[in-house]
Amino acid sequence: MTYLLHRVLWTLPVVWGVVTLVFLLVHLVPGDPAQIMLGENALPGDVSALRSRLELDRPLAEQYGLFLGRVLRGDVGRSFISQRPVAQEIAARLPATAELMVGAMAVALALAFPLGVTAALYHGRWPDRLASLFALLGVAMPSFWLGPMLILLFAIRLDWLPVNERGGLDNLVLPAVTLGTALAALLSRMIHASLLEVMGEDYIRTARAKGLGERAVVWGHAMGNALIPVVTVAGLQIGVLLSGAIITESIFDWPGLGTLLLDAINTRDYPVVQGCVLTISITYILVNLATDLLYGWLDPRIRLHR
Amino acid sequence: MSRQTRALWMLSGLLGVVFLLPGVLAPWLAPYDPLGVDLLHELELPSLAHPLGLDANGADILSRLIHGARISLLVGFSSVAASAVIGVTLGLLAGFYGGWVDQLLMRLVDIFLAFPGLLLAIALVAVLGPGLSNVVLALALLGWTGFARLVRAQVLAAMGREYVLAARALGAGPVRLMARHLLPNVAAPLLVQSSFAVAGAILAEASLSFLGLGAPPGTPSWGAMLSEGKEVLWEAPHVSLAPGLAIMGVVLGFNTLGDLLADWLDPQRRHS
Numbered sequence: 001m002t003y004l005l006h007r008v009l010w011t012l013p014v015v016w017g018v019v020t021l022v023f024l025l026v027h028l029v030p031g032d033p034a035q036i037m038l039g040e041n042a043l044p045g046d047v048s049a050l051r052s053r054l055e056l057d058r059p060l061a062e063q064y065g066l067f068l069g070r071v072l073r074g075d076v077g078r079s080f081i082s083q084r085p086v087a088q089e090i091a092a093r094l095p096a097t098a099e100l101m102v103g104a105m106a107v108a109l110a111l112a113f114p115l116g117v118t119a120a121l122y123h124g125r126w127p128d129r130l131a132s133l134f135a136l137l138g139v140a141m142p143s144f145w146l147g148p149m150l151i152l153l154f155a156i157r158l159d160w161l162p163v164n165e166r167g168g169l170d171n172l173v174l175p176a177v178t179l180g181t182a183l184a185a186l187l188s189r190m191i192h193a194s195l196l197e198v199m200g201e202d203y204i205r206t207a208r209a210k211g212l213g214e215r216a217v218v219w220g221h222a223m224g225n226a227l228i229p230v231v232t233v234a235g236l237q238i239g240v241l242l243s244g245a246i247i248t249e250s251i252f253d254w255p256g257l258g259t260l261l262l263d264a265i266n267t268r269d270y271p272v273v274q275g276c277v278l279t280i281s282i283t284y285i286l287v288n289l290a291t292d293l294l295y296g297w298l299d300p301r302i303r304l305h306r
Numbered sequence: 307m308s309r310q311t312r313a314l315w316m317l318s319g320l321l322g323v324v325f326l327l328p329g330v331l332a333p334w335l336a337p338y339d340p341l342g343v344d345l346l347h348e349l350e351l352p353s354l355a356h357p358l359g360l361d362a363n364g365a366d367i368l369s370r371l372i373h374g375a376r377i378s379l380l381v382g383f384s385s386v387a388a389s390a391v392i393g394v395t396l397g398l399l400a401g402f403y404g405g406w407v408d409q410l411l412m413r414l415v416d417i418f419l420a421f422p423g424l425l426l427a428i429a430l431v432a433v434l435g436p437g438l439s440n441v442v443l444a445l446a447l448l449g450w451t452g453f454a455r456l457v458r459a460q461v462l463a464a465m466g467r468e469y470v471l472a473a474r475a476l477g478a479g480p481v482r483l484m485a486r487h488l489l490p491n492v493a494a495p496l497l498v499q500s501s502f503a504v505a506g507a508i509l510a511e512a513s514l515s516f517l518g519l520g521a522p523p524g525t526p527s528w529g530a531m532l533s534e535g536k537e538v539l540w541e542a543p544h545v546s547l548a549p550g551l552a553i554m555g556v557v558l559g560f561n562t563l564g565d566l567l568a569d570w571l572d573p574q575r576r577h578s
Contacts (some may be wrong), residue, residue: 017417028433098310140558142509144516144529148536152543243423247513251536262517265432277421282421295398 003296005164015282022278023067026270037080037268050080054271055226077271079264084124086275089260094279097256100248103176104183105234111184116191121218123196131188138185143244147251148176152206154195166255179248183237190233195226228298235291239284309418314566321559328372329379338366340373349542350413356372359544362534371548377527378556381442386503388446393453394496398484400454401461408458415451424448424513431519445507456499460492463504501564505557512553527546530552 026033032050036044051057055076056064070076076086101118119131154174155163162171198204199222246258253259257276264272330336338356344364352359358367366541400411418426430444464470473487514520515529523530535546 012412014416014420017413018420021417021421021427025429025433028430030434136558136562137554140505140509140554140561142512142516142529142532142550142553142557143425143551144513144536145534145546148532148539149545152546156540156553182522205386209467239422243421243425243428246428247517261428265428265519270433273429273432280425281421285420 004293007289007292007296011285015133015285018281018285019068019071019278020064022274022281023064025274025277026056028272033057034271037270042162057117070243071278076275079272080269081264081267081272086271089272090275090279091255093255093257095246096254097242097249097258099166100175100179100245100254100256101170101238103172104180104248105238105243107176107180108183108187109234109235111180112187112191115184115188117195117218119188119192120195120199128192131192134193135185135189138181138188141181143178143182144149144247144251145295146181147174147248150174151251164254169261175252178251179241179244182244183234183241186237187230187234188220191226194229195222198222198226201225228295231298232291232295238286238287238291239280242280242284310566310569314563314570317559317563321556321563325375325556325559326379329375332376333371336366336369336372340367340370341524342366342369349538349545351542352544354391357550359542361531361545362538362542365526367531367545367548369529371528371552372554373526374531374549375526375556377438377521377525378508378511381438381445382504382508385442385445385507385511386449386500389449389503390444390453390496390500392446392449393455394457394489394492396450397454397457398461398488401465402480402484404462409453412458412491415454418447418451418554424510427510427514428517428519431514436519436522438521438525441511441514442455444514445510448510449503449507452499452503453496455467456495457492460495462490464491464539498564498568501560501567503558505560505564508560509553509557 029036032047032051034047034054034056038047038050048057055063058066074087078085079089082089115131115134119128122212123130151174154161161173161191163174196219199218203249204217204222208216212220242257245254245256246261247253249256249258257280260275261273261280263269264276344360347360348362348364350356350360350364356368358371361367361370369512381523391437394412396411397468398407421429427441427448428446430447431440434440435442456574470483473483478487511520512527512529515525515527515535518530518533521527521530531549532546532553535542535549538545557570
C-alpha cells in the first residue's frame, strides 16, 4: 500500500511539470501568437480580440493560474478554427487512435511471441538468426517507409486490402502492421533475451532433473517469469505507440488524435495543439504508472526493493 | 586483430564511404542539381543517366539522396552534440553534488521523459516553426535526458572509488574533479550512447521532415523525399524506395556501431 501511494504521489509533480511546459509552449512562439494565428493581413482589432480571448493580454502569472484551473476542470479552451471545445474535438478522435493502438499492439504481440520464443529455443541456429535479422530491420525501418510500401504491395499491386478509410477490420490491417512492426521487433528481442536468461536458472534445471519434458519446462515454468520484464516494456511502449500513431495516421489519413494534432499545427490552432500534446503525455504518464503498479503486483520482489 | 575489432573497423569504414563521404562531398559528388526541375521527364524510371530515376519535379533522385545524406549528417551530429553537452553537464552536476541538486535535475528529466517519442519535438517545432535549425534545437531538447541519466549513474558509481577519493585528498576542487577525473571515466559509455543517439536523431529528423515539420519544402531531406514519394506512390514507386532504404541503412549502421562499440570498449564483454 505504501508503495502504491508513494508511486502515485511521485506522479503528481511530473504531471504538474508537463502541464507547465504545455502552457509555456504558446509563449515560445516567435512573435505574437494571436497575430501568427490570424496571419499577416489580419486587422489590428481582430488580433487584439483574439489575444484577449486567449487571455494573452493578462500578466503571465495570471494566465498560468487560469490555465491550471481550466486543465483541472478538463477544459483546455476552444478550437480557433472550429470554435468547438478542444476537449470535445479530442474526445471525437480518441476512439480511432485507440483502435489503431489496440490493432498495433495485437500485431506486435502476434509477431513477437513466435519469433522471440523460437529464437530462444533455437539459440545460435538459423531460426534465431532469422528472428535477430527481423528485430534489427524492424527497429531501423521507418514507419513512414514501411506504410507506403505495404500500401504499394497489398493495396495497389495485389488489391487485397483497402486503404485510406476507417471502417472494418480489413481497413485496420495495414495501419496496425505499420505501427506495430517496430514494437514487434523490440518485443521479440525482449522475449528472446528474457526467456534465455530464465532458462539458465536453477529452478529450470531442477524441473528438467525431475524429468519434465521441454514443452512443460518452457510453458509451465519458464514462460511466466520470462514475461514479467516483457509486460513492463510492452506497457512503456504504449506511449511510444501513441506518439508513433501521429505518423501512421498521417500516412493513412486515419481520423485520430495524430491527424487532429497535425491539422492544428498547419492551421496554427494553438489551443488544439496544447490539448493534443497534454492528452497524449498525460495518457503516457498514467499508462506508465499502471505498468509500474502491475509490475510490482506481478513480481513482489520489486515492492520490497523500492 | 580480434573478430570484433575487425567488424568495428569494417562497419565504420562502410558508414564512412556510403554516408559520411557523400554527405561531406555532396556538391562535388552529386551528378546533377538536387533542386533541378525538368517537367518533361518527371517520374522517369531508373536509367543509365539517372540510376535511381527522377522525381515528380524531374530532379535526379540519386543527387537528392546524396545531398540528403548531408542534411541527415548535419542534423544527426549537431543535435546529438548539443544534447550531449546539456546532458553531460547536468548529469555530472546531479551525480557529483547529489541531494537537492540531484532531486531537482532528475525530476526535470522525468518531466521531459513524460512526453513519449517524438511528441515534444513535434510540439516544439509546431510553435517555433519548421526549419532545420529548429529541428536541431527540438532534437537537442529531446535527447539530453538520456545523456544526463547515463552520466549521473556513472558518476554516482565512481564517487566512492579510490581514484576519486585520492584526487579529493590531494585537494582537487569540484571543477577539476569533474573535468579531469570523472568525465574521462564516462567517455566510453558516452561514445556508445552517442552512436545510438545519432541513429535516433537521423530517424527523428526524417520523421519530422516527412510530417512537413522539418526541412523547408523542396529541400532534399530523406524524410521530405519520402513524403513527396507518397503522393506519387501509385504511378512511381521508385521515388519512395531509395530514401527509405537509405534511412534504414544508416540507422541500422549507427545502431550496430553502438552495439560493437559497447562490446569493444568493455573488456569483460570483449573476452566473453
